[in-house]
Amino acid sequence: MANKKSTIHDIARALGVTASTVSRALNNNPRISEEMRRQVREVAARLGYEPNHIASALRRGHTDIIGVIVPTANRSFFANVVRGVQAIAQTAGYNVIICQSNDSSTEEANIIDALLRLRVDGIIASIARETRQFVHFRKVRQKGIPLVLFDRVNEDIGASTVVIDDQLGAYQATQHLVQQGYRRIGHFAGPQHLNIYKYRLRGYTDALEVAGMAVDGRLICTGNLDVADGRRYMESLLALSEPPDAIFSASDYAAVGAMQVLKERGISVPQDFGIVGFANELFTSFTDPGLSTVDQHSERMGEFAARLFLEEIESGAEAFLPHKTVLTPTLIVRGSSRRR
Amino acid sequence: MANKKSTIHDIARALGVTASTVSRALNNNPRISEEMRRQVREVAARLGYEPNHIASALRRGHTDIIGVIVPTANRSFFANVVRGVQAIAQTAGYNVIICQSNDSSTEEANIIDALLRLRVDGIIASIARETRQFVHFRKVRQKGIPLVLFDRVNEDIGASTVVIDDQLGAYQATQHLVQQGYRRIGHFAGPQHLNIYKYRLRGYTDALEVAGMAVDGRLICTGNLDVADGRRYMESLLALSEPPDAIFSASDYAAVGAMQVLKERGISVPQDFGIVGFANELFTSFTDPGLSTVDQHSERMGEFAARLFLEEIESGAEAFLPHKTVLTPTLIVRGSSRRR
DNA sequence: CGCCATTGCGCAATCGTTTGCGCAAATCTA
């Protein structure tokens, strides 16, 4: 690059050898003597040489970079997944860069374009909430770039996926509320075009059926599951002629909103109303009472995603068979649902 | 890159022109006719051509990438700063990539090396908690790469900085506790090698002095300010012969820990004990009572940081004079300190 | 001694895009 920085040519000149010798020495090629390697390293350090990864990537045909796309970085779930990805990928020599889509399909597509132009070696992503068409993800597959989806996935893209067993997690949460003696259990559901929320709803209905309780559609509220949504749903559920006495929420945020409304109404949690959320966000132990929730083993999820990526790299895009890894969730019981 | 992907040579061949014409057409060079441009775009779309940003970056000498280094991505403060950076940088044609240092000086140095090798156009960073030596940041300056530090900064590096007025924020928080009638105010301080915590301590002592209250060293606890630290400090402060009746904590996390202990001890917040945190983390409105705190205008901070970067790019590293932007904090009063 | 293998390097081309300079044709102006 056209500035004052040293290149391997500067090192080569200083030692009276060629650039190819310098390159091989720096890469520990066995065809270069140990003495030459030592001299090259010494001059490189003296000149403050910094390898140009751009040039190297262009010549080699790969960048050793994995792009990770998260909907929003400030959820501890996503931050922990990234941490898991980093632990595995960095050991294998890859650099991990994070991009946040802000849950926007447009931003997600722009990020994918930028990553493709950057020629990343692979993409690990959780789909933005807004996304309903998957053209941009299919493009990744068509270009033979490894793609691994986690948590929010779409199974028609032909990518490998790592998910939690959302249905089981929801089943456990709802069953727990049944066991705590709650008799009329509602559900805050997310947008049903996203698999995770569809399965969480299914786990909820499963548990009700097993417990011999009818599924009452009036007790199911669907939306974006933020705090304000949670507040609104709680208000409307409490206005029913037969309000519920517990809620399984597909998101910790909406669960917090519900808790706020109950507090304001003087309704006692967990004595008169039980609440379980989902995702074990960092703040679930900060509320009062602590919020029961389902843990998604986010860091493990990240590790699995990174391993799937490495597998695909090793076997080559044509030989690789996309597959799905399903992790088992863990119910975390705190004060919000502990009546017995 | 040596795979089946199209290059500008494929387009050139299809149109019977040279690669330089294709390149100029794709970049809307006025020396290429509108008709030729149209044809080039059509063939490019038909062939699924994706520009190779690696090759372009190597030739042009810059990547149009800004690397943002955050200590940990799951704090909403950092996520919002990144959002602010993205809003400005993307409008100016830059791609923003996020790297998380996990508050480790070693990881931070590795990230900086990777970003330098990638030849990013600039680095925007908040310093990792562990970092006490700044060799890796100085290296960025020496190579003439624009560097902007935000929040956690070091002013000897020669970088531009964007910070909140930590001293003022702390002063406001402590003064508010004084005005609420608390008479013995303690402080959870962070590691004093980090400027932000040093100034927050100074703001605390300033407010006490103005109020005619002595500064009692036994009421000041220093550490990493996580939830567990907050619990520990609260326990030890309550064990004093003269315990405090309020706490200004330099972090919302430690403040939550303190609240948990007070609740367990049956000490009423805010009636018998007042608490104010710092940073307006997402969860501060989820606790019960809601946690008073100081808002740092994180998204604005990100915008300022990005603008400083753009300024440095425009004026060139040699002509640029590093400078410091100080934003004004806002005290957010919630239930934890509202006694009057 | 001659042949083969090993060691340690050099030459030249590659990767994909960009851009300075130059040329030919067309247009404008005195």
Next chain:
DNA sequence: TAGATTTGCGCAAACGATTGCGCAATGGCG
């Protein structure tokens, strides 16, 4: 009409690192 300017392209080199192939020197073995 002649000279100057504009338009629209092509040629060739550049960017920095990597790597296949080849060559010379050295050592080992029959």
